[in-house]
Amino acid sequence: xxxxxxxxxxxxxxxxxxxxxxxxxxxxxxxxxxxxxxxxxxxxxxxxxxxxxxxxxxxxxxxxxxxxxxxxxxxxxxxxxxxxxxxxxxxxxxxxxxxxxxxxxxxxxxxxxxxxxxxxxxxxxxxxxxxxxxxxxxxxxxxxxxxxxxxxxxxxxxxxxxxxxxxxxxxxxxxxxxxxxxxxxxxxxxxxxxxxxxxxxxxxxxxxxxxxxxxxxxxxxxxxxxxxxxxxxxxxxxxxxxxxxxxxxxxxxxxxxxxxxxxxxxxxxxxxxxxxxxxxxxxxxxxxxxxx
Amino acid sequence: xxxxxxxxxxxxxxxxxxxxxxxxxxxxxxxxxxxxxxxxxxxxxxxxxxxxxxxxxxxxxxxxxxxxxxxxxxxxxxxxxxxxxxxxxxxxxxxxxxxxxxxxxxxxxxxxxxxxxxxxxxxxxxxxxxxxxxxxxxxxxxxxxxxxxxxxxxxxxxxxxxxxxxxxxxxxxxxxxxxxxxxxxxxxxxxxxxxxxxxxxxxxxxxxxxxxxxxxxxxxxxxxxxxxxxxxxxxxxxxxxxxxxxxxxxxxxxxxxxxxxxxxx
Numbered sequence: 001x002x003x004x005x006x007x008x009x010x011x012x013x014x015x016x017x018x019x020x021x022x023x024x025x026x027x028x029x030x031x032x033x034x035x036x037x038x039x040x041x042x043x044x045x046x047x048x049x050x051x052x053x054x055x056x057x058x059x060x061x062x063x064x065x066x067x068x069x070x071x072x073x074x075x076x077x078x079x080x081x082x083x084x085x086x087x088x089x090x091x092x093x094x095x096x097x098x099x100x101x102x103x104x105x106x107x108x109x110x111x112x113x114x115x116x117x118x119x120x121x122x123x124x125x126x127x128x129x130x131x132x133x134x135x136x137x138x139x140x141x142x143x144x145x146x147x148x149x150x151x152x153x154x155x156x157x158x159x160x161x162x163x164x165x166x167x168x169x170x171x172x173x174x175x176x177x178x179x180x181x182x183x184x185x186x187x188x189x190x191x192x193x194x195x196x197x198x199x200x201x202x203x204x205x206x207x208x209x210x211x212x213x214x215x216x217x218x219x220x221x222x223x224x225x226x227x228x229x230x231x232x233x234x235x236x237x238x239x240x241x242x243x244x245x246x247x248x249x250x251x252x253x254x255x256x257x258x259x260x261x262x263x264x265x266x267x268x269x270x271x272x273x274x275x276x277x278x279x280x281x282x283x284x285x286x287x288x289x290x291x292x
Numbered sequence: 293x294x295x296x297x298x299x300x301x302x303x304x305x306x307x308x309x310x311x312x313x314x315x316x317x318x319x320x321x322x323x324x325x326x327x328x329x330x331x332x333x334x335x336x337x338x339x340x341x342x343x344x345x346x347x348x349x350x351x352x353x354x355x356x357x358x359x360x361x362x363x364x365x366x367x368x369x370x371x372x373x374x375x376x377x378x379x380x381x382x383x384x385x386x387x388x389x390x391x392x393x394x395x396x397x398x399x400x401x402x403x404x405x406x407x408x409x410x411x412x413x414x415x416x417x418x419x420x421x422x423x424x425x426x427x428x429x430x431x432x433x434x435x436x437x438x439x440x441x442x443x444x445x446x447x448x449x450x451x452x453x454x455x456x457x458x459x460x461x462x463x464x465x466x467x468x469x470x471x472x473x474x475x476x477x478x479x480x481x482x483x484x485x486x487x488x489x490x491x492x493x494x495x496x497x498x499x500x501x502x503x504x505x506x507x508x509x510x511x512x513x514x515x516x517x518x519x520x521x522x523x524x525x526x527x528x529x530x531x532x533x534x535x536x537x538x539x540x541x542x543x544x545x546x547x548x549x550x551x552x553x554x555x556x557x
Contacts, residue, residue, distance in 0.1 A: 018295075019387075021372045022380035047412040054409075058400055130396030131389055132372035133413065286375040290305055 019132075027282070034282040040134035048137060052144035070152040078104055078156055085221060094164050101160040102250045103220045105153045109146055109182075110242065114211050116142045117190035118197035118204040125292045135288055136281070139190035143183065157253075171252040178248040178266075185245070185270050188277035195284040198291040218242040241269040294385030294464035294496050296347040296370060301379035303362075303369050304336040339365040341520040342379070347465075347496050354511035354528065355500040356535055362520040363500040367391055367467050370498065385464030385496070392469075395454035399443040403434055403453060406442060414461045424460055431482070432456040452479055459486055466490065470501040484510070504532055504540070508548035 022029065041048065060066045078101050086096040117139065121128065124138040161168070197203040217236050224237045237243055244265035251259050340362045347353060355363045368374045369381060371389035397406045407428050411421035429435045432452040434445075442450060459466065466487070487497060487510070501507055507514060507528060514531040516524040524531045533541050 018382055018384035019372060020380060020382050021369075021375050023376045023378050043415070044413065047409065050409060050412055054398075054401060054405060058398075126392065126394050126398075127396035129368070129373060130392045130394065131413075132387075289374050 023286070030286070031282045034278075034285050037134040037281075037285060038136050041137045041140050044134065044137055048140045048144050051141045052148055055141070055145045056148055067152055070149055071155050074105060074108070074153045075156045075159070078160070081221070089222060098157075098160050098164055098166055099223055099250070099254060100221065101157045102253055103246060105150070105157055106246055106249055107215060107218075107220045108153065109150045109186075110245075111211050111215070112146045112149065113142065113186045113189055114193060114207050115204070116146065117186075118193035118207045120190050120194035121198040121288050122201075122292050128289055128292055135285055136187075136191065139187060139194055142190050142194075143186045146186070147183070166255075168253055169255045171255070171258055174252045174258055175249055178252075181248070181266060181270055182245065185273055188270075188273045191277045191281045192273075195280050195288065198288055199284070214242055218246070220246065239265075241265070244269060293349045295349070295382070296384065296387075296465055296496060297382040298343060298345050298366075298370065299380050299382070301340060301343050301366075301369055301376040301381060302338065303340040303365050303374050304338045304377050307335045307337060338520055340369065340376075343520075343522055344379075345515065345522065345525060347498065349495060351513055352497040352511045353499070354507035354514045355498065355517055356502070356504065356507060356514060356532070357517035357523075361517040363517050364391065364469060365520075366517065367469060367498065367500055371467050383465070386462070387465040387467065388458045388461070388463035389467040390454060390458045390469065391467065393447070393450060393454065395457060397442055397450075397454070397457075400441055402441055403429070403438040403445070406453070407438075407457060410457050410461070416461070428453070428456040428460050431460065431486075433479070448476060448479075455483055459490065462490065463495070465496040465498070467498045468500070470499075470503060470506075504536060504544040505547040505551070508532065508544055509552060 056067050060069060063069060065072060078097070081104070082093060082097040082100050085100070086093040089096065116123075120138045120142045121135065124141075127133065128135070128138070193203065193207060197207075218240055219237060220242075224243075244262050247259060247262040248266050251257075251262065343362075343366060355366070357363050365374065367389065368391060369376055370383070371387060371391065372381065372383060373389070373391075398409070401409075404425055407425045408421050411424045416424060425438070429438050432449070432455070434449060434453060437445060437449065442453070445453070490497070497510070499507065499510060511528050514524075514526065514528045514535075515522055516531050516535050524534055532544065535541075536544065
């Protein structure tokens with residue numbers, strides 16, 4: 001053969017420290033391996049980023065507007081619901097639409113994370129069974145993908161704010177830590193639901209219907225202020241984790257003062273979520289490849 | 293120096309789906325004896341049972357055995373994909389597993405995108421990934437198809453892409469299932485050439501195959517798996533002579549010798 005393409009051999013010599021895969025006799029050993037898994041995912045950050053980017057690009061490949069369909073469909077939905085519900089609730093569109101745009105955009109993120117998180121491992125079956133890679137990478141991919149979707153949708157909020165000439169107050173800076181908290185929570189949710197979704201195939205539809213119900217009972221479309229005089233149950237608002245998480249985003253953007261109770265609740269629920277995610281992932285990580 | 297040690301490894305698949313309880317009643321008594329119970333009394337299929345061996349640099353190991361003997365499972369365990377239920381696996385060296393046809397590729401993405409993902413998985417930089425794309429496309433003979441989604445490829449093209457990908461980022465330990473033999477003759481020759489240079493560099497090749505003449509040509513050690521356990525472990529001639537009926541062994545030997553002779557012409 002005159003030309004032997006690629007015969008010059010290897011491009012790169014792979015090299016790595018020895019990997020020991022044991023059956024994880026005790027809890028400490030399993031926790032160590034789970035921590036390694038997360039650390040490897042962090043090292044593979046460029047891969048997570050590219051996978052997420054390609055996921056979105058693939059979804060809209062060949063379409064005219066491409067990913068801007070995300071922005072456009074959200075805008076249409078918010079405009080339509082905004083006009084109808086501001087009449088139903090007898091509220092001023094100038095105050096309702098900004099509220100609704102923030103609520104819906106962030107709720108869409110929650111609902112996508114729960115839906116896609118519960119299939120994050122089953123959907124990556126091909127990759128998981130083909131090579132050894134950190135399993136938390138598949139959860140991180142779902143989170144990253146939805147952050148990108150969220151970034152497209154935030155444009156709608158910006159436009160609504162511009163139309164109604166709303167200038168966010170200085171308190172809005174508190175949404176930065178709130179965003180950090182959301183990312184951590186999203187990762188935890190994906191790990192928990194992903195594990196359960198891999199083990200029990202009924203989980204994804206169950207999660208979908210629970211989130212659907214949560215959407216109606218949580219003040220997403222309606223603000224608790226609107227319906228206060230109707231004696232809306234305190235439980236829906238006071239102890240609702242979705243409400244607390246939404247409120248730390250929505251409150252400051254709408255110019256409300258920082259709410260220590262909402263923050264305390266959000267932090268408390270997040271801590272519980274992260275703890276649960278840790279336990280579930282440490283316990284189930286070695287088994288995921290068998291379940292899918 | 294690459295090294296791979298399997299120490300008293302057992303792999304069992306839990307039977308969660310279906311009527312495992314009634315299945316248990318009917319099948320447990322069956323002669324296979326591969327069904328068992330784990331500590332929590334769940335029904336499991338014991339795919340690999342208490343297997344130990346050690347592979348060193350320069351070894352080209354062939355796995356033979358009937359369908360369902362646990363060959364693919366032990367390969368997956370060696371790759372670190374299935375973490376064992378008991379025992380431990382020590383992988384010292386960059387390992388690549390060519391087990392699935394699809395190689396974890398996303399068939400909706402183009403060839404170029406899949407190569408890029410693999411490069412990122414191996415921690416390559418942008419320039420190295422470009423080089424990887426050129427190298428893989430050239431080796432797999434897919435230059436003009438690189439911008440097409442992999443799902444439009446023929447199955448032979450997918451195999452070529454998978455093989456080129458897996459070997460371009462040079463592994464020190466390469467695990468292969470027999471599907472690679474789906475390539476055409478010209479490609480098979482190039483593939484063998486690449487594997488030979490790889491193995492000559494004191495690395496490890498593990499091959500699972502039903503094609504005994506391929507095993508005779510490529511391997512210098514053969515492990516015979518039977519019912520999830522190692523039945524024999526030794527030189528290809530020893531093990532295959534025991535594994536195959538005499539006339540088939542003679543035929544395989546002849547075929548291997550012939551193709552050996554042809555390659556030297």
